[in-house]
Amino acid sequence: MFIILGGFLLLPALLGLIAEYAACRLTMARRRWLRLLPPLLLAALTALTAAWRYRVWTAPESPLTQLLFVPGLPALGAAVGLLLGWRLWKRLWGPRVIRDPDRKKK
Structure with a gap:
């Protein structure tokens, strides 16, 4: 259970937090457009991984679980x-917006 949460969910979350910050x-x-780079890279990497893992549909294992665990959980x-x-x-x-407490409301 820890491997699933740590490797598939928490580690990508930590890497995403560091990359976005x-x-x-x-x-x-x-350049403010560079801020869009991490989300665009995430979308491209998820799409490439899903397209690469699409070959699993011919495998005897359940393809839906394979696609959910490999590109799904890390992308989330x-x-x-x-x-x-x-x-x-x-x-x-x-x-920061600082409100003066002595100022009367209108």
């Missing part, structure tokens, strides 16, 4: 990691 942090003032973990990396970057480096 690094991409957002390193491109803060420069990496996508969650990308989201968490973006939220971490936004939380640490985004602008």
